Amino acid sequence: MNVWNGKRRRIYMQEVGTRDGFQSEGTFVDTREKIALIDALSDTGLAKIEVTAFVSPQAIPALRDAEAVLRQIRRKPGVVYTALVPNVRGAERAIDARADELNLVMSASESHNLSNLRMTRDQSFHGLKQVAALAREAGLPVNISLSCAFGCPMEGDVPETTVLAWSQRFIEEASAHGVTLCDTTGMAHPKQVARLTARFVERWPDTELTLHFHNTRGMGLANVLAAVDAGADRFDASLGGIGGCPYAPGASGNVCSEEIVHALELMGYDTGIELGALIDAATRLPALIGHDIPSQIVKAGRRLDLHPLPTDFAAIRERALQRDATASARN
Amino acid sequence: MNVWNGKRRRIYMQEVGTRDGFQSEGTFVDTREKIALIDALSDTGLAKIEVTAFVSPQAIPALRDAEAVLRQIRRKPGVVYTALVPNVRGAERAIDARADELNLVMSASESHNLSNLRMTRDQSFHGLKQVAALAREAGLPVNISLSCAFGCPMEGDVPETTVLAWSQRFIEEASAHGVTLCDTTGMAHPKQVARLTARFVERWPDTELTLHFHNTRGMGLANVLAAVDAGADRFDASLGGIGGCPYAPGASGNVCSEEIVHALELMGYDTGIELGALIDAATRLPALIGHDIPSQIVKAGRRLDLHPLPTDFAAIRERALQRDATASARN
Known part of the structure; x- marks a missing residue:
C-alpha cells in the first residue's frame, strides 16, 4: 500500500477542541455557545467528540458546565460523545450525564504523572481501575489516554516497552476498549510513530487505537501519515488547532482538525467529514475564545479556493501579445 | 524502502531565506548583517544558499544590495552560492558578482506568469533561453524554478503534463542543469507530490531536481517526505520559515529550514546540517526583520530540549509515596 494515495481508505476523526482546546482558554465559553458548537460539529461527520471533562470546577473553571453541556447537546446517531474523567467522582458525574464513553488519563512518564496528577503511575492505575469497573457496571466502554507516549518534556525519551506495558495493563486488567497514545508536548516524530503504531496494531488488533498528536514542532501531519501507514485509522484533532502547549508558549498545540481532514481528503482518504461544515465551525471560534486561531486552512482557505x-x-495580456505581434512584424 | 526510517540517506538542504524571505520583508536588512548571516549559514552544512536576486532595485528594494552581498560573503568550499536572475541584465550582474549558479524563474501557469512577470510563458522561455546561453558562455550551471508547479491560485490545477513539458524545454533546449518545482502558494499535497516527483525522477535521473514547498496549508513536511519517498533528495527551505504568501495574509510561507532538518534528522536522514548552528542563525532573524518568525523549533526548542x-x-513525590505507606500500614 502507498500511504500517499488513500484510495478511499476510511479514517475516523475525533474532535477534542471542546475539551482539550477550551480547557486551556482563559475565557469561559458560554454554555449555550458550547452546545451550539458541538451540535454543529455533530453534523460534520466526526466519529467521536470529546465533549468535556468532569474535573474539579476549581481546577478547570473553563469546563465547570460539564453536566449542562453533555446533557443538553443533540445526540447524532453514530457519533460517540465521550468525556474525560480523572477519578470515580468524575466518572459518576459523566455516567449520570449520559456519556457514551469514559476517557481516562494517566501518563506513561512517572515524572509527568507526578507533576500533573500528583500520583505515581501505579496509584493512577489503581484509581482508574475502579473507574473502569464503574463504567463496566454502567455498560460504558472505557478509553485510556496515555500522555507522553512519545516522550516526556522532563524525562526525555519514554521507552516503547513502557508505553506498551501500560497499554497492556489497561487492556488486560481494566478491560479498556480503546487506547489513545498521546503526544502531549509534540515530541513524536514519524520514525518513532511508525514503529510504535505497528507494534501496537500487531499486538492488539481488536483494541480501538487512537493517535493524538500535537503540532508543536511542525510534525503533526507527518506523524498522522506515519501512523496511517503503520495501520492506524483513528485520530484526535482540535478544531482550529486550539489547545495550548504549556511548555512552549506561542507554539502550536493539537493538530488542527480541518488541516488534517483537508490533507487526507486531497490524498484520497475517506474521513467521512464534510470539510466545508468543519471549516464553518472553526470560523466561529475566534469570537468564542477571543483570539485568533492557528488554523492554516481558516487563514489560507482550501487548496482550490x-x-x-x-x-x-486583460490589459497585461494585450500588451504582452502586442510585443509578439510587433516582433513578428519586424521579421 | 521505508520513508519513515532514513537510514542515513543523504538529503541536500538549500537555504532561500536571504532571497525568498528577505524579498518579502518591509524592512531593509543592513548589507553587513546579510553578509554576516550568510557567512554563518555557510558553516551549517547547507548544500546551496540562494544569496540574493539580481532584480530591479525599484521593484524589490529589499535586495538592492545584491552585488555587495554576493561579492563580500565568504565562500565556503562545497557550498553553491546561487542567485535569482529574471533576465539578461540580471544575469550579467550576477555573473559579474561571481554567482556559482543562475536561478531562472517562470511560472507553469499562464495566468500567474502574466500576472507576475507581465509576459506569456513563451515570451519568458525565449528570454530565459538567452540568459541560459549567457550562463553557458560564463561556464555557469543554470537552474530553472517553475512556479505554480503544483497549482495556480488563479487557475487551480496545473496539469502534470504542462509541468513536465516546461521542464523538458528547459532541460533540452536551454541545457538546464537543475529544475526546481515550486509550490508557490502552498497548493501541493502529498499524493500529487509523490506522483509528479516519481515521473520527473524517472524521466530525468541526471537532472538536479529540487522541491520548493510552502507550508501555507500545513502540508510542508508531509510533502517533503512524499518527495523523498519518490526519489527526491534536494529541498529548498527558509530559515525561520520566513517568506510570505501574498495570497494568504497571516498564513505560513516557505517551509522552515530548521523544522525540516529537525524532523529529517530525527527520522535518521543525513542532512549534513549542524542543527544547533542553524537554529542559532534563525534566532538572529527577529532582530533583523523586526518581527517574530513562524519557526516552531525556535519557539518550542528541539525535541529533547x-x-x-x-x-x-520532591515534596509531591514524598506525599504520593506517603499515601502508599499509610495504605499498607492499614492493611
Missing part, C-alpha cells in the same frame, strides 16, 4: 485575476489582467 | 521538574517535585 481560488483568487481572482488582477483587475488589469 | 527538556524542561525542569516542578520546584516542589
Whole structure:
C-alpha cells in the first residue's frame, strides 16, 4: 500500500477542541455557545467528540458546565460523545450525564504523572481501575489516554516497552476498549510513530487505537501519515488547532482538525467529514475564545479556493501579445 | 524502502531565506548583517544558499544590495552560492558578482506568469533561453524554478503534463542543469507530490531536481517526505520559515529550514546540517526583520530540549509515596 494515495481508505476523526482546546482558554465559553458548537460539529461527520471533562470546577473553571453541556447537546446517531474523567467522582458525574464513553488519563512518564496528577503511575492505575469497573457496571466502554507516549518534556525519551506495558495493563486488567497514545508536548516524530503504531496494531488488533498528536514542532501531519501507514485509522484533532502547549508558549498545540481532514481528503482518504461544515465551525471560534486561531486552512482557505485575476489582467495580456505581434512584424 | 526510517540517506538542504524571505520583508536588512548571516549559514552544512536576486532595485528594494552581498560573503568550499536572475541584465550582474549558479524563474501557469512577470510563458522561455546561453558562455550551471508547479491560485490545477513539458524545454533546449518545482502558494499535497516527483525522477535521473514547498496549508513536511519517498533528495527551505504568501495574509510561507532538518534528522536522514548552528542563525532573524518568525523549533526548542521538574517535585513525590505507606500500614 502507498500511504500517499488513500484510495478511499476510511479514517475516523475525533474532535477534542471542546475539551482539550477550551480547557486551556482563559475565557469561559458560554454554555449555550458550547452546545451550539458541538451540535454543529455533530453534523460534520466526526466519529467521536470529546465533549468535556468532569474535573474539579476549581481546577478547570473553563469546563465547570460539564453536566449542562453533555446533557443538553443533540445526540447524532453514530457519533460517540465521550468525556474525560480523572477519578470515580468524575466518572459518576459523566455516567449520570449520559456519556457514551469514559476517557481516562494517566501518563506513561512517572515524572509527568507526578507533576500533573500528583500520583505515581501505579496509584493512577489503581484509581482508574475502579473507574473502569464503574463504567463496566454502567455498560460504558472505557478509553485510556496515555500522555507522553512519545516522550516526556522532563524525562526525555519514554521507552516503547513502557508505553506498551501500560497499554497492556489497561487492556488486560481494566478491560479498556480503546487506547489513545498521546503526544502531549509534540515530541513524536514519524520514525518513532511508525514503529510504535505497528507494534501496537500487531499486538492488539481488536483494541480501538487512537493517535493524538500535537503540532508543536511542525510534525503533526507527518506523524498522522506515519501512523496511517503503520495501520492506524483513528485520530484526535482540535478544531482550529486550539489547545495550548504549556511548555512552549506561542507554539502550536493539537493538530488542527480541518488541516488534517483537508490533507487526507486531497490524498484520497475517506474521513467521512464534510470539510466545508468543519471549516464553518472553526470560523466561529475566534469570537468564542477571543483570539485568533492557528488554523492554516481558516487563514489560507482550501487548496482550490481560488483568487481572482488582477483587475488589469486583460490589459497585461494585450500588451504582452502586442510585443509578439510587433516582433513578428519586424521579421 | 521505508520513508519513515532514513537510514542515513543523504538529503541536500538549500537555504532561500536571504532571497525568498528577505524579498518579502518591509524592512531593509543592513548589507553587513546579510553578509554576516550568510557567512554563518555557510558553516551549517547547507548544500546551496540562494544569496540574493539580481532584480530591479525599484521593484524589490529589499535586495538592492545584491552585488555587495554576493561579492563580500565568504565562500565556503562545497557550498553553491546561487542567485535569482529574471533576465539578461540580471544575469550579467550576477555573473559579474561571481554567482556559482543562475536561478531562472517562470511560472507553469499562464495566468500567474502574466500576472507576475507581465509576459506569456513563451515570451519568458525565449528570454530565459538567452540568459541560459549567457550562463553557458560564463561556464555557469543554470537552474530553472517553475512556479505554480503544483497549482495556480488563479487557475487551480496545473496539469502534470504542462509541468513536465516546461521542464523538458528547459532541460533540452536551454541545457538546464537543475529544475526546481515550486509550490508557490502552498497548493501541493502529498499524493500529487509523490506522483509528479516519481515521473520527473524517472524521466530525468541526471537532472538536479529540487522541491520548493510552502507550508501555507500545513502540508510542508508531509510533502517533503512524499518527495523523498519518490526519489527526491534536494529541498529548498527558509530559515525561520520566513517568506510570505501574498495570497494568504497571516498564513505560513516557505517551509522552515530548521523544522525540516529537525524532523529529517530525527527520522535518521543525513542532512549534513549542524542543527544547533542553524537554529542559532534563525534566532538572529527577529532582530533583523523586526518581527517574530513562524519557526516552531525556535519557539518550542528541539525535541529533547527538556524542561525542569516542578520546584516542589520532591515534596509531591514524598506525599504520593506517603499515601502508599499509610495504605499498607492499614492493611
